[in-house]
Amino acid sequence: MTGIRSRTAASSSDPAEERRLGRAFFDRPTVGVARELLGARLRVTAHGLTREVRLVETEAYLRGDEASHAFRGPTRRNRSMFGPPGSLYVYRIHQVVCANLVTRRGEAVLLRAGALLAAGDETATGPGRLCRALGVRIEDDGVDVTVGSRVAVFARRVRPRRIGVGARVGISRATERPLRFWIDGDAAVSRPRPALRPGR
DNA sequence: GAAAAGATTACCT
DNA sequence: GGTAATCTTTTCC
Structure with a gap:
């Protein structure tokens, strides 16, 4: 189709290796989903244009998690x-929007x-x-x-060698949890904020 | 109805 | 390092 689409197909989207993630992948404990989404590919098609990323940073938001938008139960936004x-789950904050993938009811993975x-x-x-x-x-x-x-997620082909773990960004409650x-x-992760410091 | 806060970002010193 | 921008949703009175 478009030039961008064919470049994507040629360089990174071998159809033989495409494995789209289904309901069962997301219907699992959120931390595991957040970790396994690292290296997965997210494809968005809008206005006839397809764009795709390989995910390199995620955050988990859990039930009973004071930092989660879902902590106080369902509202119009969440x-x-x-x-x-x-x-x-897409929400607006200041002048931008942020996207999550919902796992089990009331839990989600923020795509960072x-x-x-x-x-x-x-x-x-x-x-x-x-x-x-x-x-x-x-x-x-x-x-x-x-x-x-419109939006599809494809399984990673290789497991990351090392997964960094640290505190979540931009929250004011439950700030210490390693989620x-x-x-x-990874070459794409230049300097993703410091990891959680042991003993602090 | 009014006020405060915010899972951010860009620009400042 | 810090803070202003900017506006919707949520919360409080």
């Missing part, structure tokens, strides 16, 4: 977090950074920039990524 596993596959491996660092780079919009809130062609994960040593 209702997608209570949808089926594999739902997209990814390497853009069709743009010379440029990195989209930060959840707002990641969504902007992919073309994710607030209207994508609630989209089921396990069906349809942020990144591919340690």
